[in-house]
Amino acid sequence: MVRFPLTLTLLFSATLVLAQSAPKPKKTAAKPASAVRTTPSTAASLNSPIPLDPAVKVGKLPNGLTYYIRKNAEPKNRAELRLVIRAGSVLENDNQQGLAHFMEHMEFNGTKNFPKNELVNFLQSSGVRFGADLNAYTGFDETVYQLPVPTDSANVFRQAFQILEDWAHNATIDPKEVDKERGVILEERRLGRGAGQRMRDEYFPILLNNSQYSKRLPIGTEQVLTTFKPETLRQFYQDWYRPDLMAVIAVGDFDMKEVEGIIREKFGRIPAVKDPKPRTEYDIPAHKDTKVVIVTDPEQPNTVVQVIYKRPEIKEKNLNDLRESIKRGLFNTMLGNRIQELTQQADPPFLGGYSNYSDFLGNLDAFTSIAVAKEGNVERAIRAVLDENARVKQFGFTPTELARAKQEFLTNVEQAYSERDKTRSVNYVNEYVQNFTDKEPYTSIEFYYDFLKKEQGGIKLDEVNALVDQFIHNDNRAVIVMAPEKDKAKLPSVEQIIGYVDNAGKGLTAYDDKTLDSPLLATQPTGSPVVSEKQIKDIGVTEWTLKNGARVVLKPTNFKNDQVLFSGSSFGGTSLYELNDFMTARFSSTLAAMGGTGAYNQVQLGKFLSGKQVSVFPFVGELSEGVNGSAAPKDLETALQLLYSYFTQPRKDADVVKGFLSNQRSALQNQINTPTPQRVFQDTVQVTLGANNPRRQPLKPDDLDKIDLDKALKIYQERFANAGDFTFYFVGNFKEDQLKPLVEKYIGGLPSTGKTEKFKDLGIRIPAGQLSKTVYKGVDPKASVQLVYSGELSWSPEMTTQLDALAEVLEIKLIEKLREEESGVYGVGASAAYSKYPVSRYTFRISFGCAPDNVEKLIAKTQELINDLKQKGASPVDIAKFKAETRRETEVQLKDNQFWLGYLQNQYYNGDAPDEVLHEKEQLDKVTVQSTKAAANNYFGPNFIRLVLMPEKK
Incomplete structure (x- = not known):
C-alpha cells in the first residue's frame, strides 16, 4: 500500500475534506509517571527535555536494531506488532523507482520460513484478516509492516515474531513471484490514475522545488516496474533492510520480559552490515519567490x-x-x-x-x-x-x-x-x-x-x-x-x-464573537416515570418502558471510562410521504439541524457546547427517523437536554439553509458539467439497482428547487411528534440509578400520541432476472466491475451467518485466483448485505478494478469460482479461516461500546432476540462444506446484474 503524509494526501485530492477542529494532541494514555512529574513553571524548566513515557521499554541491540515494548491490555489477549524500516521511496536509485513499495509486496510472497503465500494462510487460520488486519505501507521515508495478533496462543504469538524477523532479512525474492507481483503492483498503480494523478504530476515538481521527493513517488514508474531485474530489487533490500535502520514495536497484552527475550533472540542474530550505504537525509530546498x-x-x-x-x-x-x-x-x-x-x-x-x-x-x-x-x-x-x-x-x-x-x-x-x-494498543504503536x-x-x-x-x-x-x-x-x-x-x-x-x-485583507473589520447566554431549555420538561422494567441478564441489558410509551434499552459497560453512546429510532421515515414531498422530507432533518435549536443558531450552539463532550444529531431515513449521540458521563444531562430540544423546539434559519442549498446546487452542477468516470458509474449502479425508481435517482440541482423549508420543518416535527413509539438505547459508562431520573425527565417528557407508526413498503427492489450494463467514461485505461446477485431471504441468524461465510470464503478464493495467480487485480471484494425491512432480502456484491482487456477473463474466472462453490462447497481450510476470523473479531467487539449500540439497535429494529450474539458458536458450527454448497446454490441464483465501467471508446 502506498501512503502519503496527511497534508499531501489533502493536496492530491480533487475535493476537500473539511476538518475544522484542532489536531488532537499526539499524547495517549499511560501508567502514572511519578518520576517525571516536574513542575514546568520557570524558564529554566521549560528548557528541560520532554520526558519520555517510562512505561515503554526501549532498547538497542548490538547490531543497531531499536525496539519498543509496552504492556497494554486493551484489547485483552491481543498485541500490535510493527516492523519499521527507516527507508522508503526517496532512497531509490533511478533504476529502482517503485521498488521500495514493490519490496513491501514481496514480503508477503515468500520468506525463508513461510514459502510463497504460507504467511497469509497461517495468519488467516489464526483469525488475522489479510488487508483489514495484516497490512503494510510504503511512504517516502519509511516502510511499516503492521501485524495485529492474538496473544492467548503461545505458538501464534511466537510465530508472529518469526514473521517480523523474516520480513527483516529472510525475504526470498523468488524471480517467479516477482514476475507475478508485477501485475498486482501495476493494477495498484492503475487504480491511482485519474485527474488527481495527472494534475499532481504537473504541480509536484514545482511545489517540492524539484527535490528528490518530487521524483520519487512511492508507486514508481511503469517503465521500471515492468522491466527491472530481481537483482535490482534484491540490492534495494540488502542496502536498506538492515538493523541500524529498523525498529521492532510490540504493544499488547503480554509479558514484557518474555517479549524482550524473543526480540533479542530473533533479531539479535541479524548480522550488522559492514560499511553500510549512507542513509541520505533529503531536503526540500527553500525558494524566495x-x-x-x-x-x-x-x-x-x-x-x-x-x-x-x-x-x-x-x-x-x-x-x-x-x-x-x-x-x-x-x-x-x-x-x-x-x-x-x-x-x-x-x-x-x-x-x-x-x-x-x-x-x-x-x-x-x-x-x-x-x-x-x-x-x-x-x-x-x-x-x-x-x-x-x-x-x-x-x-x-x-x-x-x-x-x-x-x-x-x-x-x-x-x-x-x-x-x-x-x-x-494501536494508538500507542503509531x-x-x-x-x-x-x-x-x-x-x-x-x-x-x-x-x-x-x-x-x-x-x-x-x-x-x-x-x-x-x-x-x-x-x-x-x-x-x-x-x-x-x-x-x-x-x-x-x-x-x-x-x-x-492584497488579501483590505477593508476588514474585527471579528465579532457573537455568543448567547441562555439556557438550552427555556422551560423544563414535565417528565413521566418508568412504569415497567425487564432484565436480560445474560447480556447485561435492562429495558425500561416509560409512561409516555417510550422504550429505553440500557447496557452499562466499563469498556470506556468517559463514553456514553446513545440513539433512538422509530418506524416511519420518508416512506410515508408522497413523491412530490420526497425531496423536502429527505432533507428535513438536515435543514432542521442547520437552524440550531431553541434560541441558539448553529454557530451559537457550537460555541455553547465548546468544551463539552456532547454530540447529538437527528436523522430522517427512508424507513425510520431518530437521533444519534454521545457524551462524557459528566455531560450526559446536557446531551439529553439537546436531544429533548431537537425533538420539541427545532429552529428555522432561512439564511443558513439558503447558503447550504446554494452550495449544494453549485457542487452538483460541477459534477454534471465535469462528471468523473467513477461518479457516472456509481450513478448508473444506483439507478440500476434501484430499478430506475424516482427515489433512487442521483441528486440534481433542480431537485433542490423542490425543497420547501417550511414544509421540511413541518415534516420534521411530524416525525418527532410521537416519542411513544421510539426505542432509545444507552451503552457506556453510567449507573442505571443515576441515569433513571434524567431519562424520566428528558425522554419521559417528550410528547406522545399513543399511536404506533409503521413504514410504507415503496416496492423498490433490485430487478429480477439477468441484466448487463457497461458505462464508457474516462480517458484512463482502467475498468471497474461490479457483479450483483440478489433475492428474497428467509430471515434467521442461521441464514445470515451462511451468507457471511459465503462472502468470506469466496473473497479468499478471489484473492488467490484473481490477484495471486492471475496478477489481474490489486484488490477484490465479496460482500453480503441483508435486511429484514421493508421485506427480507439479500444482496451479494463482487467488485474489483482491472485493465479493460482483462474484464472478460476475470469475470469468467469469478464465475468459475462461484460454480466450483456450487458444485463442491467451500474447502474445510477456508471455512476454518472464516470461523477463526469471526471468533477473533467477536472477542474484541464484545468489549466495544460502538458494537453493542449497533447490535442492540439491529436486534430490536428487526424484532430479533437480544441475546443472539451469545449463540454465535452454534451458528458457526452449522457452517460446513455442505452448507456453503447449499448457500452458493441458493444465493448465486438467477437474479444477476453485471455492471462494468470502461474507458471511452477512441
Missing part, C-alpha cells in the same frame, strides 16, 4: 485553490516546544471555527475552506489555506479564506475565542487522561513509529495532562496572535490551482493570483 501552478483536467469536477506557506519543520524536543505546540493547536482551532462560520451565510463565498498549520514533508512544515471555489469563482473563494488569515493578522483573536479553545483543548486531553487505562522515523517524542498522558493544566492558563492572547506572523510570509510560498479543463479560459493569470494573495 512565490511559485504558482495552474493545472486543469477534463475530469476535474471543481476548482480548488491552495496557498502553501512552507517553513522549516518544528521539532519538539524540550518543554517549551511542547508549550509552543499547544499554542499552535489553539490557533488552528480558533481559525478553523471562523472559516467554518463563513459557510453559515446566505451566500457562502466557497463550497469549503480550510486553514491549518501542520507537518508537510521532508524537512518542512506548512501553513496551508485551501478553498473550493463556488461557480469557479477563484478570486472570491481564496480571498475569503485569506481574509480570515489577514483578519487574525490585523485584529487578532478575541479573549472569548481563546477561552473556548483552551477549554476544548483541555477537554480533549482530559478525555485521553480519563481513558488512560482503556487506550487501545507514536513509537513516529519517534523512530521522525524523532517525535512520546510522553505519558499523566505528564502531558499535568503540563497542560499548569501551562495553558499562562498562554496569553498576544502569544497566540503572534503565530500568524510566523505562519504567513512572502517567501517559500506556493499557490496551486486545480480546475476543470472547460474553465481554462476563465481562470486568472499567475500575476492575478499573486495579487489575490498579496
Whole structure:
C-alpha cells in the first residue's frame, strides 16, 4: 500500500475534506509517571527535555536494531506488532523507482520460513484478516509492516515474531513471484490514475522545488516496474533492510520480559552490515519567490485553490516546544471555527475552506489555506479564506475565542487522561513509529495532562496572535490551482493570483464573537416515570418502558471510562410521504439541524457546547427517523437536554439553509458539467439497482428547487411528534440509578400520541432476472466491475451467518485466483448485505478494478469460482479461516461500546432476540462444506446484474 503524509494526501485530492477542529494532541494514555512529574513553571524548566513515557521499554541491540515494548491490555489477549524500516521511496536509485513499495509486496510472497503465500494462510487460520488486519505501507521515508495478533496462543504469538524477523532479512525474492507481483503492483498503480494523478504530476515538481521527493513517488514508474531485474530489487533490500535502520514495536497484552527475550533472540542474530550505504537525509530546498501552478483536467469536477506557506519543520524536543505546540493547536482551532462560520451565510463565498498549520514533508512544515471555489469563482473563494488569515493578522483573536479553545483543548486531553487505562494498543504503536522515523517524542498522558493544566492558563492572547506572523510570509510560498479543463479560459493569470494573495485583507473589520447566554431549555420538561422494567441478564441489558410509551434499552459497560453512546429510532421515515414531498422530507432533518435549536443558531450552539463532550444529531431515513449521540458521563444531562430540544423546539434559519442549498446546487452542477468516470458509474449502479425508481435517482440541482423549508420543518416535527413509539438505547459508562431520573425527565417528557407508526413498503427492489450494463467514461485505461446477485431471504441468524461465510470464503478464493495467480487485480471484494425491512432480502456484491482487456477473463474466472462453490462447497481450510476470523473479531467487539449500540439497535429494529450474539458458536458450527454448497446454490441464483465501467471508446 502506498501512503502519503496527511497534508499531501489533502493536496492530491480533487475535493476537500473539511476538518475544522484542532489536531488532537499526539499524547495517549499511560501508567502514572511519578518520576517525571516536574513542575514546568520557570524558564529554566521549560528548557528541560520532554520526558519520555517510562512505561515503554526501549532498547538497542548490538547490531543497531531499536525496539519498543509496552504492556497494554486493551484489547485483552491481543498485541500490535510493527516492523519499521527507516527507508522508503526517496532512497531509490533511478533504476529502482517503485521498488521500495514493490519490496513491501514481496514480503508477503515468500520468506525463508513461510514459502510463497504460507504467511497469509497461517495468519488467516489464526483469525488475522489479510488487508483489514495484516497490512503494510510504503511512504517516502519509511516502510511499516503492521501485524495485529492474538496473544492467548503461545505458538501464534511466537510465530508472529518469526514473521517480523523474516520480513527483516529472510525475504526470498523468488524471480517467479516477482514476475507475478508485477501485475498486482501495476493494477495498484492503475487504480491511482485519474485527474488527481495527472494534475499532481504537473504541480509536484514545482511545489517540492524539484527535490528528490518530487521524483520519487512511492508507486514508481511503469517503465521500471515492468522491466527491472530481481537483482535490482534484491540490492534495494540488502542496502536498506538492515538493523541500524529498523525498529521492532510490540504493544499488547503480554509479558514484557518474555517479549524482550524473543526480540533479542530473533533479531539479535541479524548480522550488522559492514560499511553500510549512507542513509541520505533529503531536503526540500527553500525558494524566495512565490511559485504558482495552474493545472486543469477534463475530469476535474471543481476548482480548488491552495496557498502553501512552507517553513522549516518544528521539532519538539524540550518543554517549551511542547508549550509552543499547544499554542499552535489553539490557533488552528480558533481559525478553523471562523472559516467554518463563513459557510453559515446566505451566500457562502466557497463550497469549503480550510486553514491549518501542520507537518508537510521532508524537512518542512506548512501553513496551508485551501478553498473550493463556488461557480469557479477563484478570486472570491481564496480571498475569503485569506481574509480570515489577514483578519487574525490585523485584529487578532478575541479573549472569548481563546477561552473556548483552551477549554476544548483541555477537554480533549482530559478525555485521553480519563481513558488512560482503556487506550487501545494501536494508538500507542503509531507514536513509537513516529519517534523512530521522525524523532517525535512520546510522553505519558499523566505528564502531558499535568503540563497542560499548569501551562495553558499562562498562554496569553498576544502569544497566540503572534503565530500568524510566523505562519504567513512572502517567501517559500506556493499557490496551486486545480480546475476543470472547460474553465481554462476563465481562470486568472499567475500575476492575478499573486495579487489575490498579496492584497488579501483590505477593508476588514474585527471579528465579532457573537455568543448567547441562555439556557438550552427555556422551560423544563414535565417528565413521566418508568412504569415497567425487564432484565436480560445474560447480556447485561435492562429495558425500561416509560409512561409516555417510550422504550429505553440500557447496557452499562466499563469498556470506556468517559463514553456514553446513545440513539433512538422509530418506524416511519420518508416512506410515508408522497413523491412530490420526497425531496423536502429527505432533507428535513438536515435543514432542521442547520437552524440550531431553541434560541441558539448553529454557530451559537457550537460555541455553547465548546468544551463539552456532547454530540447529538437527528436523522430522517427512508424507513425510520431518530437521533444519534454521545457524551462524557459528566455531560450526559446536557446531551439529553439537546436531544429533548431537537425533538420539541427545532429552529428555522432561512439564511443558513439558503447558503447550504446554494452550495449544494453549485457542487452538483460541477459534477454534471465535469462528471468523473467513477461518479457516472456509481450513478448508473444506483439507478440500476434501484430499478430506475424516482427515489433512487442521483441528486440534481433542480431537485433542490423542490425543497420547501417550511414544509421540511413541518415534516420534521411530524416525525418527532410521537416519542411513544421510539426505542432509545444507552451503552457506556453510567449507573442505571443515576441515569433513571434524567431519562424520566428528558425522554419521559417528550410528547406522545399513543399511536404506533409503521413504514410504507415503496416496492423498490433490485430487478429480477439477468441484466448487463457497461458505462464508457474516462480517458484512463482502467475498468471497474461490479457483479450483483440478489433475492428474497428467509430471515434467521442461521441464514445470515451462511451468507457471511459465503462472502468470506469466496473473497479468499478471489484473492488467490484473481490477484495471486492471475496478477489481474490489486484488490477484490465479496460482500453480503441483508435486511429484514421493508421485506427480507439479500444482496451479494463482487467488485474489483482491472485493465479493460482483462474484464472478460476475470469475470469468467469469478464465475468459475462461484460454480466450483456450487458444485463442491467451500474447502474445510477456508471455512476454518472464516470461523477463526469471526471468533477473533467477536472477542474484541464484545468489549466495544460502538458494537453493542449497533447490535442492540439491529436486534430490536428487526424484532430479533437480544441475546443472539451469545449463540454465535452454534451458528458457526452449522457452517460446513455442505452448507456453503447449499448457500452458493441458493444465493448465486438467477437474479444477476453485471455492471462494468470502461474507458471511452477512441
